[in-house]
Amino acid sequence: GEDVEQSLFLSVREGDSSVINCTYTDSSSTYLYWYKQEPGAGLQLLTYIFSNMDMKQDQRLTVLLNKKDKHLSLRIADTQTGDSAIYFCAEHSGGYQKVTFGTGTKLQVIP
Amino acid sequence: EAQVTQNPRYLITVTGKKLTVTCSQNMNHEYMSWYRQDPGLGLRQIYYSMNVEVTDKGDVPEGYKVSRKEKRNFPLILESPSPNQTSLYFCASRSITGQGPYEQYFGPGTRLTVT
Numbered sequence: 429g430e431d432v433e434q435s436l437f438l439s440v441r442e443g444d445s446s447v448i449n450c451t452y453t454d455s456s457s458t459y460l461y462w463y464k465q466e467p468g469a470g471l472q473l474l475t476y477i478f479s480n481m482d483m484k485q486d487q488r489l490t491v492l493l494n495k496k497d498k499h500l501s502l503r504i505a506d507t508q509t510g511d512s513a514i515y516f517c518a519e520h521s522g523g524y525q526k527v528t529f530g531t532g533t534k535l536q537v538i539p
Numbered sequence: 540e541a542q543v544t545q546n547p548r549y550l551i552t553v554t555g556k557k558l559t560v561t562c563s564q565n566m567n568h569e570y571m572s573w574y575r576q577d578p579g580l581g582l583r584q585i586y587y588s589m590n591v592e593v594t595d596k597g598d599v600p601e602g603y604k605v606s607r608k609e610k611r612n613f614p615l616i617l618e619s620p621s622p623n624q625t626s627l628y629f630c631a632s633r634s635i636t637g638q639g640p641y642e643q644y645f646g647p648g649t650r651l652t653v654t
Contacts, residue, residue, distance in 0.1 A: 432581075436579060458639065459639055461640070461642075463643075468648075469647060470543075470629055470631075470645030470646055470648055471582075471631075472645070473640075473642045473643070476640045476642075478639070478640070516581065516582065520639070520640075527641075528584075529574070529581050529582035529583075530581055531579065531580060531581035532582070
């Protein structure tokens, strides 16, 4: 199947910006997602971007999509301690109704 | 409240003792799925179901069974658990109709330890 790759760990200071990167492989993906997993909980959809968009902004979150390089990023502005979590990118391959998740990036916010 | 429930939340068992993890959703979703989460490997899909009586293998189906007799329930069955099935398991559901974005709703997870 397709591989979705992320770095495993990111550490930032409170108030700084965080950028979490993801590389996907299926060029036919229709939607790309960012899910957040807080400690001891299931995943929750944080934001998503449709494949015909380059950028999506939602309050402190900015998603950038580079289809040529199959690269997706999530920027969190003014990172807070409550943003500490594992962030998963995922791609939806419309033809197969399949969603493939990445390995997850653990974000640690240092006060 | 829209939710996916799983039971039990924690389970410690011994090798070879059959077990079932239940999953139920109240959103009338057609699609349900089971994942396992392991450190450094992310979420890997075990089985999924597109509707009642329709199930298919995901990426890591070996050692697992599922059934979908009712739309709301999707139990995961380990007929002869082994230590390499020690993991954190998540059930998820979503709609497959409409234009998207096909958000998946996850249960709280079941932490399984097989000794």
